[in-house]
Amino acid sequence: LKPGCSLLQISQPCIMPHSRVWPLDINLSRFPAIDYLIGYGSGVFRQKGYEGSRPMVDLVFVVKKAVIVDWHAENLAAHPHHYAPLLRTLGPAAVARFQQLGPGLYYNPHVLLETRGGGTLEAKYGVITAEAMLKDLLNWNWLYLAGRMHKPCVLEPYGCTGELEKALSTAVATNRQAALSAAVLLAGWETNQRGKLSLWSLWKALVRLSYDGDVRVGVAEDPKKVSNIVSAQADDLLETYTSYAESLSVELPALHSCSLDADGSVRFNATAAGRQRLFEELPLEFQWQVRNVVGTSIAPWEDAAALRAVLASTVRRSSLAQTAKGLLTAGASRSLRYGLQKLSKRFK
Numbered sequence: 001l002k003p004g005c006s007l008l009q010i011s012q013p014c015i016m017p018h019s020r021v022w023p024l025d026i027n028l029s030r031f032p033a034i035d036y037l038i039g040y041g042s043g044v045f046r047q048k049g050y051e052g053s054r055p056m057v058d059l060v061f062v063v064k065k066a067v068i069v070d071w072h073a074e075n076l077a078a079h080p081h082h083y084a085p086l087l088r089t090l091g092p093a094a095v096a097r098f099q100q101l102g103p104g105l106y107y108n109p110h111v112l113l114e115t116r117g118g119g120t121l122e123a124k125y126g127v128i129t130a131e132a133m134l135k136d137l138l139n140w141n142w143l144y145l146a147g148r149m150h151k152p153c154v155l156e157p158y159g160c161t162g163e164l165e166k167a168l169s170t171a172v173a174t175n176r177q178a179a180l181s182a183a184v185l186l187a188g189w190e191t192n193q194r195g196k197l198s199l200w201s202l203w204k205a206l207v208r209l210s211y212d213g214d215v216r217v218g219v220a221e222d223p224k225k226v227s228n229i230v231s232a233q234a235d236d237l238l239e240t241y242t243s244y245a246e247s248l249s250v251e252l253p254a255l256h257s258c259s260l261d262a263d264g265s266v267r268f269n270a271t272a273a274g275r276q277r278l279f280e281e282l283p284l285e286f287q288w289q290v291r292n293v294v295g296t297s298i299a300p301w302e303d304a305a306a307l308r309a310v311l312a313s314t315v316r317r318s319s320l321a322q323t324a325k326g327l328l329t330a331g332a333s334r335s336l337r338y339g340l341q342k343l344s345k346r347f348k
Contacts, residue, residue: 020045020046020232020233020235020236021044021045021046022043022044022045022046022054022057024037024039024044024057024154024156025115025116025117026059026113026114026115026116026121026123027113027114027115027116028158030078030079030113030114031061031075031078031079032063032070032071032074032075032078033071033158033159034061034062034063034071034158034159035062035063035064035130035157035158035159035160035164036061036062036130036155036156036157036158036160036168037059037060037061037062037154037155037156037158038059038060038061038062038145038149038153038154038155038156039057039058039059039153039154039156040058040060040148040149040151040152040153040154041055041057041058041148042055043055043056043057043058043121043123044057044058044153044154045151045152045153045232045233045236046232047225047228047229047231047232047233054121056109056110056122056123056124057113057121057122057123057124058123058124058126058148059123059124059125059126060105060125060126060127060128060145061125061126061127061128062128062129062130062133062160062168063127063128063129063130064129064130064131064164065129065130065131065132068096068099068127068129069092069093069096070092071127072092072095072096072099072106072127073091073092076088076091076092076095079111081111082108082111083095083108083329084328084329084330086328087328087329098325098328098329099127099128099129100129100132101321101325102142102144102318102321102322102324102325103132103136103142103144103145103318103321103322104128104129104132104133104135104136104142104145105126105127105128105132105144105145105322105325106126106127106128106325106329107124107125107126107127107322107325107326107329107330108124108125108126108329108330109124109326109330110122110124110330111123111124111125113125128145130160130164130167130168133145133168133171134167134168134171137149137168137171137172137174137175138171138174138175138283139283139284139285139286140175140178140282140283140285140286140314141285141314142314142317142318142321143209143210143311143314143315143318144210144318144319144322146175146210147209147210147211147315148210149172149175149176150175150176150179150206150207150209150210151207151229151233151237152233152236152237152240155168155172173244176240176241176244177244177247177248177281178281178282178283178286179206179209180206180241180244180245180248180250181248181278181279181281181282182205182206182209182278182282182307182311183202183203183205183206183209184197184202184205184248184250184266184268184278185275185278185279185301185304185307186205186208186209186304186307186308187201187202187204187205188268188270188275189304190205190304193263193264194270195267195268195269195270195274196263196264196266196267197264197265197266197267197268198260198261198262198263198264198265198266199234199238199252199253199258199260199261199262199265199266200230200260200261201266202266203230203234203237203260204226204227204230206237206241207226207229207230208226209311209315210315211225211226211315212308212311212312212315213311213312213313213314213315213316213319214315214316214319215316215319215320215323216319216323230260231260234260235255235256238252238253238255239255248268248277248278248281249268249269249274250266250267250268251266251267251268252265252266253265253266272299272301272302275301275302276299276301278301279300279301286310286314287300289310290303290306290307290310293306293309293310294306
């Protein structure tokens with residue numbers, strides 16, 4: 001990384017070594033004003049299995065709720081072809097209301113966007129209100145955008161207030177600390193060595209948090225997606241989560257000091273008190289869901305199945321809602337194109 005750049009929050013456009021990251025150089029002057037730009041996925045961070053041309057870039061524009069109708073009105077005027085015919089006809093107020101359903105995102109897939117250098121790239125861009133984003137990051141109501149931000153992502157502020165920048169920065173950090181806690185718990189229940197893990201086990205558990213339960217996995221998603229992300233982004237994950245591990249008293253190895261599958265390279269407190277501390281890092285509402293599944297017969301931090309069940313249920317509900325919305329927001333032709341693209345990854 002360049003000095004001062006972070007995968008958690010990037011206040012200036014930051015490009016990592018070309019072998020790991022595609023440049024995020026969207027020309028935002030073509031769009032109404034936004035507060036934040038988020039870039040994630042294989043079109044930003046290279047993944048195994050995506051050799052050759054750049055995949056479609058996944059972007060999210062963060063906009064305050066108070067101006068979301070006006071934002072869509074301006075964007076509809078500037079880019080009417082980005083919107084499906086039905087919602088284009090219904091107008092910006094209907095688009096904004098439809099966006100709020102489910103995880104709170106409105107996606108326009110398979111559009112060509114201009115880059116700062118004058119070129120074009122294929123992208124899928126979503127729009128979310130800052131309020132909906134904060135809610136998911138802090139509460140895991142949907143674990144949709146929150147789950148995508150467990151993995152390496154680029155987060156660039158664009159003219160937002162200092163108050164909002166601070167709130168989003170805190171929420172991103174809270175979300176990632178909870179994600180690491182859940183991953184240590186889940187991987188720790190599976191290891192044969194008490195209090196010891198491999199980095200491979202830890203990162204797979206973390207990436208899986210937002211995939212287990214996804215209705216697309218096994219049907220229209222590459223079944224090796226989790227392994228591909230870990231293989232390609234292990235260094236990014238280690239750089240991202242080292243400071244969180246320190247605050248949780250989880251010992252991670254130094255960068256490049258051992259192999260991904262080296263047993264015992266990750267160490268943590270596997271006592272009941274240690275597991276309780278990790279469990280209590282999860283969002284409070286999420287803790288209560290796990291407690292309701294467990295009942296009173298066992299402590300919730302001792303029941304792996306209950307935590308997995310609540311995670312999978314949350315992800316299933318959000319993926320169903322967003323997939324159903326996608327059929328309307330993309331339109332028939334782009335939905336078919338997007339589905340075929342996903343299927344090609346599934347069977348390649």
